[in-house]
Amino acid sequence: MLHQNPNPSLWSGRKSEEIEYWHQATISVKDLNLDDKQDTPKVGILGYAGEEGVKRNQGRLGTAEGPNAIRKNLGTLAFHLPEKSRIFDYGDIYTEDDDMESSHKLISETVFNLLETKHFPILLGGGHDLALAHGRGIYRHLASKNQKLGIINMDAHFDLRPTLDGKGHSGSPFFQLAEENPDSFQYLCLGVQRSVNPKSLFSTAESVGAKWMVMEDFRMNNWEVIQEKILWFLDSVDKIYLSVDMDGFSSAFAPGVSAPSPMGFRPEFAFKVFELLASSKKLISMDVAELNPAFDHDQATSRLAARCAEYVARKVLALKD
Template sequence: MLHQNPNPSLWTGRKSETIEYWHQAAISVRDLQLDEGQQTPKVGILGYAGEEGVKRNQGRLGTAEGPNAIRKSLGMLAFHLPEKSRIFDYGDIYTENSDLESSHDLITKTVLELLETKHFPILLGGGHDLALAHGKGIYQHLASKNQKLGIINMDAHFDLRPTIDGLGHSGSPFLQLAQENKDTFQYLCLGVQRSVNPKSLFKTADEVGAKWMVMEDFRLNNWEVIQEKILWFLDSVDKIYLSVDMDGFSSAFAPGVSAPSPMGFRPEFAFKVFELLASSKKLISMDVVELNPAFDHDHATARLAARCAEYVARKVLGLL
């Protein structure tokens, strides 16, 4: 089985007699035995300790260590989720012998089970190829409900590149999802940088009906236009899957990524978007991907990734 049980020792931080920090609230669960209780708001954390997709896409290796780095930073954060909330750490799914597809199959199956058992899934990457497996699980969950999924990707890249000899990679997940869900694919990419996306990818985005905002327009002084575009997209779908690629942030804040860029968005602006998405009550799953601890400085990127996960969880569960 391509699964590694969680390591409780990663969840450390300040001590207190009551639950005041995430490390005190996190429950490590072995062998993917998902909690099936329906009574309390709950987060299901699942790591993707894989970088085969990054390797295939000629990126910098090291993202396999991302999930544990995020856990370490999450554990130290103050706990402000609703009092009865539960946080379950279900460990990591990894890739063996370059068999990306088998690890994806297990991720898809687990995401479906997390949603069916009323978790708010937070997946930690790992390469952005995770989005293909993650998205498949959500599509399967919504199929029986006849609900339309909208995907919002905060990223410097479209990740709409073609597969390589039929094999997916960290640059192709959303094209693969578009091809598998031709009639229902709804995709909004925020923070796209022209300098790292050739004209052919903008053409592909048009062909699959994607929407986007380039980095030049994705700034705080343009908030009214951005808000209108996001709200229009939210109104067109029933549920939202949020994917946060850490390389979408400026490398001043997120140096530890596979493909750093000095021209990305700022954290406070990204969090403004998170709040808008959470307030819609349509956000049902998220992932934080492409953290590469090998290139991080003073855990800055890991801390930011953890803050993204904590903030979204706090806002989503606070509305339940």
């Protein structure tokens, strides 16, 4: 089994008699034994300690260490989720040799089971090929409910590249999801940078019916237009899956990624988008991908990734309380 049990020692921080920090509220669970009893709001954390997709896409290696770097910083954050909330850490799914596809299969199954047992899944990457496995699990969950999924990817890249010799990689997850779900693929990519997406990818985006906002337009002074575009997208679907690629942020705030760029969005703007998505009550799952601790500075990127996960979880679970 391509699964590693969580390491409780990663969850540490300040001591207090009451639950005041995430490390105190997080329960480490072995063997993917998902909680199906708690009727209270709950988060299910699952790591993807894999970088085969990044390797295939000629990116900088090191993302396999991402999940634990995020956990270390999540644990130190103050706990402001609803009092009855529960956080479960279900460990990591890893890749053996170059068999990324087997890792994806287990991730998809686990995401499906997390949703079926009423968790809010937060997946920690790992390469962005994670989105293919994550998306598959959500599509399966919604299929029996006849609900339409919308995918919002905050990213410098479309990640709509074709597969290589039939194999996926960190640049192809949404292309593969589009191929697998041609009649129901609803995709909005925010923060696309023209400098790293050739014209062919814009053509691919058009061919699969994707929507997007380029980085030049994805700025605070254009908020009314951005808000309208996001709200229109939210109205067209039943549920939302949010994927946050850390390389979408400016490298001034997120240097520790596989493909850094100085021209990305700022954290306070991204969090404004998070709040809008959470307020819709349609957000059912998220992932944070492409953190590469090998190139981080003073844990700036892993701290930011942890803040993204904490903020979204807090906003989503507050509406479920």
